[in-house]
Amino acid sequence: MTRIALTVNGSRCEADVEPRQLLVYFLRDQLGLKGTNVGCDTTSCGACTVLVDGESVKSCTVFAVQADGCEVTTVEGLAQGDELHPVQQAFHEQHALQCGYCTPGFVMATISLLKENPNPSEVEIRDGLEGNLCRCTGYHNIVKAVQAAARAGA
Ligand code: FES
Ligand code: FES
Secondary structure (H helix, E strand, O other): OEEEEEEEOOEEEEEEEOOOOEHHHHHHHHOOOOOOOOOOOOOOOOOOEEEEOOEEEEOOOOEHHHHOOOEEEOHHHOOEOOEOOHHHHHHHHOOOOOOOOOHHHHHHHHHHHHHHOOOOOHHHHHHHOOOOOOOOOOOHHHHHHHHHHHHOOO
């Protein structure tokens, strides 16, 4: 086991992890943060996307030990009390989800995309989110949600 210390959703946390433990399972199983989903386990779907030091990362693709000393944000860390993050609010208002399984990953990837490009074109949105897959929506409303979040200054 290896001792790691990191900040998750603003809270300092120390834990012993196996060196082979993936970050997504550390978040879900050791910290109980089940909002980060596993859709493929092979770096394909983006359902497991979180922010590590502000950058979007597929958490099935990195080991928990690689997050040692980092600041990790999951979907649970976005809302302020009852107030949704502007990207969450935009997904809600634009009906950008059906089953919702992909949604936490899309929300986290959108936050990262808008940080890099606060006013993306539709093509830039589709390119920027190409690492996230959705089986339900056809993507149209997801693009509308990202545009709405950009207008809201997310
Ligand atoms: S579960 Fe990580 S990319 Fe699909
Ligand atoms: S809303 Fe069902 S997979 Fe995207």
